[in-house]
Amino acid sequence: MVIKFQNNDKPVRITGAKDMPPMPAALGSMRQNKTGSWRNVRPVIDYDKCIKCFICWKFCPEPAIKIVDELPVIDYDYCKGCLMCAEECPKDAIGFEKEGK
Amino acid sequence: MRLTIPEHEIMTPGHLACQGCGGSLGMRYALKVFGKNTMLSIPACCWAVIDGPFPYTSVNVPLFHTAFETAAIMASGIKAGLMVQGKDTTNVIAWAGDGGTFDIGLQAISGAAERNDDITYIVYDNEAYMNTGIQRSSATPHGAWTTTTPVKHYKKGPKKNMVEIMAAHRIPYTATASVGYPEDFCKKLEKAKNTKGFKFLHLLAPCPTGWKYDPRYTIKLAKLAVQTNYFPLYEIIDGIHYKQTMKVKERKPIKEYLKYQGRFKHLHEDEVQFFQDFIDENYGILRTKLE
Ligand SMILES: Cc1ncc(C[n+]2csc(CCOP(=O)(O)OP(=O)(O)O)c2C)c(N)n1
Ligand code: SF4
Ligand code: SF4
Ligand code: SF4
Ligand SMILES: [Mg+2]
Numbered sequence: 243m244v245i246k247f248q249n250n251d252k253p254v255r256i257t258g259a260k261d262m263p264p265m266p267a268a269l270g271s272m273r274q275n276k277t278g279s280w281r282n283v284r285p286v287i288d289y290d291k292c293i294k295c296f297i298c299w300k301f302c303p304e305p306a307i308k309i310v311d312e313l314p315v316i317d318y319d320y321c322k323g324c325l326m327c328a329e330e331c332p333k334d335a336i337g338f339e340k341e342g343k
Numbered sequence: 344m345r346l347t348i349p350e351h352e353i354m355t356p357g358h359l360a361c362q363g364c365g366g367s368l369g370m371r372y373a374l375k376v377f378g379k380n381t382m383l384s385i386p387a388c389c390w391a392v393i394d395g396p397f398p399y400t401s402v403n404v405p406l407f408h409t410a411f412e413t414a415a416i417m418a419s420g421i422k423a424g425l426m427v428q429g430k431d432t433t434n435v436i437a438w439a440g441d442g443g444t445f446d447i448g449l450q451a452i453s454g455a456a457e458r459n460d461d462i463t464y465i466v467y468d469n470e471a472y473m474n475t476g477i478q479r480s481s482a483t484p485h486g487a488w489t490t491t492t493p494v495k496h497y498k499k500g501p502k503k504n505m506v507e508i509m510a511a512h513r514i515p516y517t518a519t520a521s522v523g524y525p526e527d528f529c530k531k532l533e534k535a536k537n538t539k540g541f542k543f544l545h546l547l548a549p550c551p552t553g554w555k556y557d558p559r560y561t562i563k564l565a566k567l568a569v570q571t572n573y574f575p576l577y578e579i580i581d582g583i584h585y586k587q588t589m590k591v592k593e594r595k596p597i598k599e600y601l602k603y604q605g606r607f608k609h610l611h612e613d614e615v616q617f618f619q620d621f622i623d624e625n626y627g628i629l630r631t632k633l634e
Contacts, residue, residue: 249355254398268400272357275395280362296346300525301562303368304356312344320356324363324551325559 245269251276251319277304281323283338285316291335298327298336347526349375358401360393363558365522365548365565366440366467367393370402372525373436373465376532379404381434382425384418386448387411388440389474390467412447414439415455418462434463434536441468441482445503456512456541463535463542466505469550477553484573486618488606489553497609501621506579509543513582516542520576522549523565527576527588534578547574555605567600572626577633585632597622 245263247270248254254270256262263269287298292314299307299314306321307314316327328336353374360367366389374381383406385391391408395401409417418437425433437455439448444466452464471489472478479489481503492498509517516538520528528546535542549565551558568574569589576589597619601607610618 249403251357256398266397269398271355271403272395272399272401273355274399275357275359277357294344296344300348301368303360303364303371303561304358305352305354305371306356309344309350317356322362324561326363326561329559330562
């Protein structure tokens, strides 16, 4: 039997014994766990100040900063709001605002 | 675009580490360098939880959850099994906390190191048993508060020198690293990956939850630890050739490092001075060994 690993952000559905792997093994990715809901503060990148050094990308522990078209882009589905990126940005290009709700 | 560490990610977001966890950042770097052809042996520690509950994972490589004291021996066993199957090129990493390394896992590491088993042992050191609620370990520094060393009875005595213990086994590669200097850490990971035999990496991984600081300072503290000579970055080849990988021109006073952390808040001037003298003495001893 081949164990199918799903590297997407959908939860794994186990409906019965037939869906269980023959040995304890991961079937799915933690991407299904949207940790963005943990956030109290939301970091926001000011692209006018950004010099594309990617220090923020380098230090994000999730990682929740992607590189899109040579720019750092925060993925708010996963960003936990630790503000390490804001602290380390050499240009102070990352501000933050209180998360609503 | 110039990146100083590998771009591709193997670890995924969605994992369960606290905000600003140095240990999760360390794993991100380690997997970047070691790549997909890697297996992990992880004992009871924060990382056993961070990865996620069954049937999920965030590391995207096979991870064997094992008992608290067995990270090293389990990695040795996995490596032996892979060798029998002819999968000689698969890297095996034992990834454990300081409790699982300095304390209860010590005999298993010593055994694997003495046999020179072909594995890489990485301890992400957050200086206490964090997963079970911040109890002191033998990696907890002098002066620190933990729940088992409360303010009135703060931890007395120095942090165990695990690197020296490993070097005494004359293993091919031993190094210290800090999540604040990922380029240096990645170089060391690369060396470990390309060296046969037992490799030991001691990674300082600040923990906002246990050290009681604002999570935004994780990198700041990981750097200050090095800049104050509290945690010098060096490597040891074959247990005898010491080389400093990051030179500190003028060391900062330890006060700079302590002041951000609630776990040291109770220390008075003279106790901070004691800490400072201890660091300077320790660094002096290391300096005599550097080549
Ligand atoms: C034999 C045994 N004793 C105690 C425990 C409970 N336990 C689980 S994790 C842990 C602490 C781990 O500390 P450390 O290795 O430093 O990792 P951290 O949680 O700090 O990442 C303890 C005491 C256990 N799982 N097994
Ligand atoms: S650290 Fe700051 S300047 Fe550098 S890429 Fe990130 S936002 Fe831009
Ligand atoms: S706040 Fe923390 S989690 Fe969010 S993008 Fe910045 S470093 Fe990553
Ligand atoms: S307690 Fe510390 S080491 Fe454990 S997950 Fe939280 S920040 Fe990381
Ligand atoms: Mg620990």
